[in-house]
Amino acid sequence: MSTAADKNAASSSSNANAAFPRSLAQLLQRAKLENYHTVFTQKGYGSMVGLLFMEEYALESLRQNTNLKTGHLARLRRKVLEFRIQLLENPVLAFRVYLEQAKHGDLVARTRLAIAYRDARGCTRNLYRAISLLESCAREGEPHAMCCLSYAYLNGYGVEKDIQTGFNYAEMAHNTGSPIGISQLALCYLQGVGVARNLPKAIKLLEKAKNMGSGRALYLFGCCLSVGEGLEKDVKKAFEHCTRSASLGNKAAVKWLGDAYATGFGCSKSFSIAVEFYKRAHRMGDSSATFALGRCLHSGSGIAKNIPRAVALYRAAVNMGEVEAMHTLGFCYQYGIGVQKDLRKGLNLWREGARCGCGNAAFNLAYAYDCGENGAERNIKKAIELYQLAVQLGNTDAMCNLGYCYSHGCGVEKDMKHAMRLYEQAAQGGDTSALYNLGCCYHRGKGVEVDLAKAYEYYSKAAACGHEKSITALRKLARDMASRQSLSPQQVEPMQVQAQANQAQVRSSSSSMVISH
Numbered sequence: 001m002s003t004a005a006d007k008n009a010a011s012s013s014s015n016a017n018a019a020f021p022r023s024l025a026q027l028l029q030r031a032k033l034e035n036y037h038t039v040f041t042q043k044g045y046g047s048m049v050g051l052l053f054m055e056e057y058a059l060e061s062l063r064q065n066t067n068l069k070t071g072h073l074a075r076l077r078r079k080v081l082e083f084r085i086q087l088l089e090n091p092v093l094a095f096r097v098y099l100e101q102a103k104h105g106d107l108v109a110r111t112r113l114a115i116a117y118r119d120a121r122g123c124t125r126n127l128y129r130a131i132s133l134l135e136s137c138a139r140e141g142e143p144h145a146m147c148c149l150s151y152a153y154l155n156g157y158g159v160e161k162d163i164q165t166g167f168n169y170a171e172m173a174h175n176t177g178s179p180i181g182i183s184q185l186a187l188c189y190l191q192g193v194g195v196a197r198n199l200p201k202a203i204k205l206l207e208k209a210k211n212m213g214s215g216r217a218l219y220l221f222g223c224c225l226s227v228g229e230g231l232e233k234d235v236k237k238a239f240e241h242c243t244r245s246a247s248l249g250n251k252a253a254v255k256w257l258g259d260a261y262a263t264g265f266g267c268s269k270s271f272s273i274a275v276e277f278y279k280r281a282h283r284m285g286d287s288s289a290t291f292a293l294g295r296c297l298h299s300g301s302g303i304a305k306n307i308p309r310a311v312a313l314y315r316a317a318v319n320m321g322e323v324e325a326m327h328t329l330g331f332c333y334q335y336g337i338g339v340q341k342d343l344r345k346g347l348n349l350w351r352e353g354a355r356c357g358c359g360n361a362a363f364n365l366a367y368a369y370d371c372g373e374n375g376a377e378r379n380i381k382k383a384i385e386l387y388q389l390a391v392q393l394g395n396t397d398a399m400c401n402l403g404y405c406y407s408h409g410c411g412v413e414k415d416m417k418h419a420m421r422l423y424e425q426a427a428q429g430g431d432t433s434a435l436y437n438l439g440c441c442y443h444r445g446k447g448v449e450v451d452l453a454k455a456y457e458y459y460s461k462a463a464a465c466g467h468e469k470s471i472t473a474l475r476k477l478a479r480d481m482a483s484r485q486s487l488s489p490q491q492v493e494p495m496q497v498q499a500q501a502n503q504a505q506v507r508s509s510s511s512s513m514v515i516s517h
Helices: 006-018 026-032 036-044 047-054 056-066 072-088 090-103 107-119 127-137 143-155 163-175 179-191 199-212 217-228 235-247 251-261 270-285 287-299 308-320 323-335 342-353 359-371 380-392 396-408 417-428 432-443 452-464 468-483 488-513
Strands: none
Touching: 026 036, 026 047, 026 072, 026 323, 036 056, 036 127, 047 072, 047 090, 047 143, 056 072, 072 090, 090 468, 107 127, 107 143, 107 235, 107 432, 127 143, 143 179, 179 199, 179 217, 199 217, 217 235, 217 417, 235 251, 251 270, 251 287, 270 287, 287 308, 287 323, 323 359, 342 359, 342 380, 342 417, 342 452, 359 380, 380 396, 396 417, 396 432, 417 432, 432 452, 432 468, 452 468
16 A cells, blocks of 8 residues: 555655665765774774664774774764664665675674564565574674574564573673663563562663663663652653663654653653654554554544554554554454454454453453354353453453453353452453442442442442443432431432533533544
């Protein structure tokens, strides 16, 4: 599918290709440092791609090792960043450069070529070729290749999942002294993968790597600051760290900045600026940014609404393995949004999303089997299994529906205590139906002692979010409380007035409410 954006990208691609250095000599010439070529080669800095992806600490080491003047280093740093971003944003050009340089023994180029095969950047995806190249580069001591193998084994991507092997590769990368290796080991300690979770150690490692100029470490450190994990929460500093990381070409940081502007997190809210960051991260191959850009085009947030282009981006994100895109594209096929309606394709996308760990996809598939809708034959056993999977993945809708199944004995043995636990779990996540169900339980004494005060609390929380059944239930509750002499008529009247106000608010805003999917 050719779009205006695709044509613009292709045009800039040819311009970038014409200006891109094909050798170390050309790179130095563009930086007006051609007289350093012999020195760089003699000192072992003959890799053009290696120079482009050098961390900040390595550039400083290069300056000292070659007697490069400070002003010359600043000029070289600017050119290195300029050409690095060109490669990251232009996969076709990057693949050609990596292929050409790899033939001349450039170890970094071979690693980058492996990543291109892994992510289908400028070429057809070939995981076998990718893993073979990464293993070869890792044996020769390339730390980025070790980090990629760590990721592959930790996630079972292209290889059989093996947490211990994944952690071992992270340790190997760390032992090279490379900031990218230090960052990978920090991530293992941060997530508790392959090793006991240790936030102080993770933060210490990230501080070391970020001080060496690692864009990835800056991003991970910023993420920790944004949520207060291992560090005191500081949104402003988080934004600063991710901005620095993005300037070094870290695609995850670029996507993070898009999310920040979309939500006003640490900056003024601006969907138009968010879209620009999503576009950039999309060009760099970030699957979540591709999906986010599609969502913006779908809703017309910060960019002109264009559903066919949105669907094309959803499809691209699915091909990159983005699980939320599987759910959303499945929704599009289910309801014929931007594509011809196809219930089977929709269900298959939800199945794939559920298999890959998408809670929304698991819930929608469960609901389809529960009700016998959306092209699925009713199968309550499958529905329960999928609700349970979605609950494990943190989906509050599934918690509420599974709670309903337990409270009514649908497909499972009736268990009101378990139903209440599920409702409470969903309510903590803000699910209004769960809040209403809890209100009903305390109002009618289902699984618990009647407690009209608690019923009022839950109904009120749901009603404040516009839940119609809770608004109606509040009126009935007010009458019940009066009849049981729990409240005087003077106390009941404000409750009825509040219920009417909630309902009026819902009606006045109903024209602007949109379907969330």
